[in-house]
Amino acid sequence: MTHTLVRRTCTAVATLAFVVIGASCTQKSDDAVAVTGTNTACTPAVTSLTAGTVTLEFTNSADRVNELYVLRADNSVVGEVENVAPGTKRGLTADLAAGSYFLVCKPGQAGDGIRTEIEVTGDGGAAAPVADRTIAVGATSYRFDLPEGTKIATGETVTFTMKNDATIEHEMEVFLPNGDALGEIGPTGAGETGSVTLTFDKAGTYRLVCGIEGHEAQGMVSSIEVAG
Numbered sequence: 291m292t293h294t295l296v297r298r299t300c301t302a303v304a305t306l307a308f309v310v311i312g313a314s315c316t317q318k319s320d321d322a323v324a325v326t327g328t329n330t331a332c333t334p335a336v337t338s339l340t341a342g343t344v345t346l347e348f349t350n351s352a353d354r355v356n357e358l359y360v361l362r363a364d365n366s367v368v369g370e371v372e373n374v375a376p377g378t379k380r381g382l383t384a385d386l387a388a389g390s391y392f393l394v395c396k397p398g399q400a401g402d403g404i405r406t407e408i409e410v411t412g413d414g415g416a417a418a419p420v421a422d423r424t425i426a427v428g429a430t431s432y433r434f435d436l437p438e439g440t441k442i443a444t445g446e447t448v449t450f451t452m453k454n455d456a457t458i459e460h461e462m463e464v465f466l467p468n469g470d471a472l473g474e475i476g477p478t479g480a481g482e483t484g485s486v487t488l489t490f491d492k493a494g495t496y497r498l499v500c501g502i503e504g505h506e507a508q509g510m511v512s513s514i515e516v517a518g
Contacts (some may be wrong), residue, residue: 332395332404341415350374352397359394387415421449434512467494493518
């Protein structure tokens with residue numbers, strides 16, 4: 291289904307903690323929604339979108355490498371783009387059902403990021419998948435701890451919860467047997483818990499990797515088998 295998104299060119303009236311409080315906006319039709327990330331803000335052209343396939347055009351106006359995440363209200367990751375160099379643009383496409391979401395920019399790829407809430411209304415889009423079961427993953431300094439003998443059946447939908455017991459933030463990216471990304475638990479601070487729900491449609495060995503710079507090289511990588 292194709293949806294027409296609306297872009298509004300806005301002039302901020304007042305800001306508080308990097309969130310726009312009031313704005314004067316002019317609407318116009320467009321195929322994508324512009325999102326600008328700076329050192330201190332994560333600003334979409336609009337904060338109300340139509341359900342369905344949404345394309346975001348992310349411009350990194352910070353002076354550091356930046357990232358953009360789309361998160362559900364429970365902090366699970368819907369989509370993301372990483373390693374966006376200063377002064378460059380990257381596209382992000384996500385299939386969104388009606389509900390509340392957050393756009394999170396992470397200048398410098400560190401910390402909790404800068405959040406802006408958006409609302410999606412209307413019919414269509416992909417609702418969050420319903421899990422068949424939950425697997426708890428522990429994250430310590432440069433290691434993932436999974437329950438011994440963990441296996442997944444082809445076609446099974448699993449929620450992973452990752453408790454970060456380290457003193458620094460970690461994340462968990464899940465890669466298909468062919469090396470493509472399936473989904474991830476985004477950066478999760480020390481003492482916090484992140485989650486993601488994924489469906490495993492193909493048999494094989496899936497890799498679990500902490501994508502924060504340098505963590506994989508220090509051994510924060512594991513694997514899980516999906517039986518045919």
